[in-house]
Amino acid sequence: MQVDLEHEKRIAAEAAALLIEDGMVVGLGTGSTASFFVEALAARELDLRCVATSPATEAKATRLGLRVVPFGCEGAPTRLDIAVDGADQVAADGWVVKGNGGAHTREKIVAAAADRFVLIASSDKLVEQVSPPIPLELLAFGAEATIARLGRVRRRDAPRTPDGGILVDWIGPVDDPAELARLLSATPGIVDHGLFPPELVSEALVGRGDRVERLRP
Secondary structure, three states: OOOOHHHHHHHHHHHHHOOOOOOOEEEEOOOHHHHHHHHHHHHHOOOOEEEEOOHHHHHHHHHOOOOEOOOOOOOOOOOEOEEEEOOOEEEOOOOEEOOOOOOHHHHHHHHHHEOOEEEEEEHHHEEOOOOOOEEEEEOOOOHHHHHHHHOOEEEOOOOOOOOOOEEEEEOOOOOOHHHHHHHHHOOOOEEEEOEEOHHHOOEEEEEEOOEEEEEOO
């Protein structure tokens, strides 16, 4: 039987939208599944302040009537009640890979600032263990030297991030996600990587057929 992945994304997003309460500060992710969440959230017509992780998300949220506020400037929120975002891989051990859309640096900042970080995904995103590619954002300064130092990376044919970063993918082994995350975090020139540790994630809402499964790391 053919799986309707778009339907699974939508019902996971709609389930996440029901977690939002009036007056919350909400982090909005980036990508196709997060876009369904923005639509479902706007339909609830709550009084919210939202932080967007990309210009595309901000534009859609604003167009649908959500109030998007700055994040990072003086007077902006420093804590969020909840952030909701999609995922590229959700492993059985709780590790997550994000960043296919190139927004993983901002997404990780927003996730870390949220009291509760909820992933939404279709069933095809569930994996036994994470595997390459792992998205990386590199500082433009010295990018070629960073790439040479890393060795096992592939440049993306993609525009720079909104913060001026260069997108590449780690294509080497991911035998131990925690060890690789430490290596990448310690490499000068890497702004951030797309490995999200289990302790950052509160729960995952995964669409499977016509139902939504709730998974906890």
